[in-house]
Amino acid sequence: MDASALHRITLPQRAAHALRTLVALLACGIAQAPAAAQSGDIDPALPARLSDTGLYRASSSTQVRADVLAFTPQYPLWSDGADKRRWIRLPAGSAIDASMPDAWQLPPGTQLWKEFSHAGRRVETRYIERTRSGAWRYATYVWNDAGTDAELAPARGIAALPVSEAPQGRYAVPARSDCTACHEGSATPVLGFGALQLSPDRDPLAVHAQPARRDDVDLPTLMARGLLRPFDATLLQRVPRIAAASPTERAALGYLHGNCGHCHNRSGAGVPLQLTLAQSARDAAASRTATLASTLDIAGRYRGTPLLPDSALIAPHAPERSVLLARMRSRAPHLQMPPLGTELTDREGSALVERWIDQLSPVEEPSK
């Protein structure tokens, strides 16, 4: 209906139209947030406490069990400045199917944990388990004030948990649907644990990278322990490394891989956009090419809008016209990227990507 037609509608007609639509709106429950669709109940099928998941030794909330392996990805996800620790446990006698370096298949019974802290206070530990049936399940546990244990959070999460040590004094615990939104958009639900992220050739310019801990496992140690099958010696002879024209580009592509690649990839499980931000351990040159081909000078949905009228996903040498960077820096709910798991712009990460875009030549060839 165009505007002129609108003016021709008589008042009773408009009233009927409005009434009908309002009825529809009421039926829609317009004031109800999407998260309300999820049950807020505690799932009785999940362990009620973190201590029940088998992470820690008996009577300890700090010492992990001997068969729990720590790891530290080289390109971490930005989580509003939280400090993070990560662990994995494989069932005894099992190994990881590493035939696809970019999508390790973890055996049923595998457990993973990620602990979030602010200013030394443990706030939350997230948990992923591959059940004996092969399905994945997700949970998150909120630490008590004494730091002695953590309790299972409601399936709908906690929008603003008061945590004085966290930015702005509050902390968002994700909903169960948020877990799947991030973790089920790539070839494997386990993020940050793969050949590229655990490569011993760690990127010295990676943003927010934590140094590997003494007891961490990485690609060589997993292979040495026989935990990766089949054993692929070429991965040690030529360790995974992002293909890049410069150290800045390497770090920027790594940042996008760690923060965006779990949704923007070519696995078929990600979002239905022709945008690839995941890098490959198997074929680094090809994944770089795919990233550049899907971003440089590509008109996005925001070209022609008041927000960014003359924009491209990445406008080489023009960060101010690059939608990717604008959305990284935005925290407006409609625009921000990543869309969840963060309420604060990552200034350091954004600055890195801005430097990289600024360095790009306007005539950069994706096949370079």
Place this chain on the structure above:
Amino acid sequence: MKARPAVPSFWVVAVAATLATVVLTAAPLAAAADNPNAAKVARGQYLVSTSGCHDCHTPFKLGPNGPEPDMSRALSGHPQSLVMPPAPQLPPGPWLVTMAATNTAFAGPWGVSFTANLTPDAETGLGQWTLKNFTDTIRTGRHMGRGRPVLPPMPIPVYNNFTEDDLEAVFSYLRTIAPISNRVPEPLPPAQSTAAK
């Protein structure tokens, strides 16, 4: 004979418009026969027609009997050509939402939302979507299953009651309808409830 009150007659028009939506989309139901895929598509068509999808995703036009869904643009979302002026500013009080005459644009505390193009157009609709993209969107309440929250008035809580089979049926039906090229505007945040291009 005493004239009938005016307002109820318009309710008749509105009900008729709703029925027309169902009737106009009902034809292929008879084609289901014994073909499982056809049965799935028919089931999806039934769900789409009875679950209010057309109410917001098919633009309304002014017909001879009043507003009615424009089935030539069935399920194609807010018309690209309809550039909305700034949403009216409501005074403080219980009024919360304003909407376009097409029933495809809505302004409220969340900003301005525009209904999506559900046709299988590759560039502007669901042409590149997989079934998983679709079910993830309904299950998570997030755009494309992973992005920003799907905005009001999309009744995600209601549609979360669909079973997996229901959602597959709906998606299967949506793959069969005519693709319509119509690039729906991006939503506007509250502070930017101005003209949308």
